Amino acid sequence: MTQNNNPLEVAKHIVDHLYDFRDNYFIDCDNGSNTSEPLNSYKSKQIDVNNKLEEALKRLDELCVDNEWTASDRALYQLQRGRAFNISDKYVDQAFEALSRAIKLWPQLTEGWNQLGEWYRKKGDNEAALNCFESALKHEINKTSLRNASIILRQLGTTAQEKSSNLLKSVERAKQALECDVCDGISWYILGNAYLTLFFRSHTKRDESVLKACKVAYLKAYNHPLARNQTDFLFNYATVCHYEHHFQRALDCLQRAVILDPEWEEPLAKQNALIAYLKDICDVIDKKASLKARRIKLLIDSLIKDTRLKIYEKRKFAQINDLEVGTNASTDLICKVIHCINNSSAMANTYCLMDGNKECMALFVYNLSAQNGPKTGDSIVIQRPTVESHDFDIEDKNYTLKSIRVDNPLNLIINNKTISKDNI
Template sequence: MAAEERVSSPTECAGTLVDELYNFRDHFVERFGLEKAGDKEVEVEKKMKECLQKLEFYQGDIKNKSMIQLLRGRILNVLYKYSPEAEEALSRAVKLDPKLVEAWNHLGECYWKKDDVSAAKNCFTGALNHSKNKVSLRNLSMVLRQLSGPPVEKVKLIEESVQRAKEAVQLDVKDGTSWSILGNAYLCQFFGTGQNPMILKQCMQAYGQAEKDPVAQGNPDLYFNRAVAYKYQEEYLLALEGFDTAAQLDPSWVEARTKETELLSYLKDVQEMVETKGKAKTKKIESLIKSLGERDLGTYSTGQYTNKAGKSVNIARCRLNDLQVKVNEGKVVMGAVVCNVHSNELVPFTFCMMDEDQTCVAVTVYNLAQGAGMKIGDRMAIPEPCVKKVKLSHKGTEISFGSIIVDSPRFLIVNGRALGANKEALAVLSVSTVSE
């Protein structure tokens, strides 16, 4: 005689119903394609309302009142916008059963959507007191980065944020959401603790792992935040594509499309300024060239240079045309500033520099203190210049220009004098937390 099939309880049936709702949301783009991404919120809301109606069918048979409130709260919390009804149901659930970890996690997400960061932190911390789980850990990682405090305290919070995200990944190495939040934590650590290239590498590796998961693939935050990192690395095409993908995944997210538009406009402006030598007139160009002299090399005129590692190396002056697309070790270039390039963001500070041969290049300076930018006519010397060739095509726009990247202004010579450490400031970071 065959064994009888096990009949699911009303609680299990209702739980499966809610799980299917979240599966519909998390796999929406995978199921319906990127072209339907703009319909996601509306379609999920429809499913949410259907799910609430179906829950009524089961709740009369569910004896556990805390479970009824949890199920209702989960359904109402499925949208990315704050729901006071969800908060009310989940608050009841944790009052009825303080050990209900899933209720604490969803309540914390409710508070997060409400911008009540402190309350969200208490929920995730409380959940972890009952059970170590990936959702609480990664959400706590996210919250820690948003807490305010003095610089030293902020560094500690970011370091703890990285640690919590690592723990979440260790609990489930295939969960792309945890990987994405770890990438964001690394990105904040990179900008907030001295910009160690190894940390940025770890950040990009985490984003790469996240993208393997279909759930994370449907999250616009992943592409937006990775685009921020690509932009900093001057991988402009990848940055543009990232902002574009984020905007397609969430057409209502104005910032993603704005960032793409602003970056493309900035690149077009840089290209135009390089090609036209800052639109300077012939007399102005001649005057700038005549102003250049050996004194503008400052201390580098001795042929000696102390690099980032504190090591003294020999350097020799060369022309801009002689530079190669790489870090030009043992070289120093000199030129005059012909224009500044406007950008809606403070980082990087961008200007165009021209030498005696009238060769013009863009120069992007990172970590420059506000108000310390170069002016037209300033004479510059740049040791061991890192040269990059920017060449891309995006949505019918072709961009091509040469660029020198300066990651620290303290080694620049301006009008014969070193800028020094007091002109350096850490870059300002914009990481999205729309739907982490």
């Protein structure tokens, strides 16, 4: 019997073609644009995939099932039926029935365990899903089981200790998946997710090396067309870009996620919040927080008095326009906080500063609660300030923004007082 007329080979080909159609649906028309025009067909993806599914099921039903098939043959046929039904984003009972039959007929069927694990994950039973993936790994080490186990582990645990332990296991499983195939973009994406979760869920000071590893993984994934067209990847990558102040790429990722999946509300909400946040910062700086001349004079007079204090006599203060992009290691900046910017999209305490020349710029302070941070009207000294320059487009308008990023609040002096380590 040749490959072309072997029903099991034909069944696998039918379902493989179905998954290829779904997974590559966006890639052929992907030209890297974030406009809606080349992506209009995405709106009909679910309809098209469902139509292909109906065709695939009809062809599977038409195959001649040999009564002399072995148990493993029947298992493989049920596996393909289960895979076909399992293509849906939601759990489908017919998928469970076929996959259960397949595993009962052939308990060592790795792909059957993986598919059943996917089914349980869609149903929300993470414990059962993990058991399926671990069962598959007992029979064969494979990237699909490993990366799915990584996803599930991040969602398990009741105590802080259990959650922390599972996060480390999640990273390890994702690394093992890449050992199976270092060129797999989805595995890089899963590893990036594991590092991202580990970074933001840290109960102590965030480890920047974890974020660096996350960025490396996401960049690997971003260069892979299949991963780049995953809306959840774009959403998570936008989070990293926002944290790193790569605002244009964050906006681009969110815009693309919105286009790819218009029904998922979170990317649109996050995009709107980030736009409002950035526009608010630029507006406050441009208008000097709408302060009146008399108020500005009082703030500047107070600032000048602070610079003459004995505690600052050995410091070299610069003005905003004197600062260069990057770390200004040989100078400090003293300013007044003229506005505190509150926005749900903010990852850092965000302020508008004004120097003695009435020039303004933004300040982002991380790892410090708003309660312990500066307030409007406070004097603030930033030691060895790290300056950033941003350029981004919003609604066909270009914005430029100059800012200072502070990751270590101990480099701040607020109202002539240093910050205690206990407040970090």
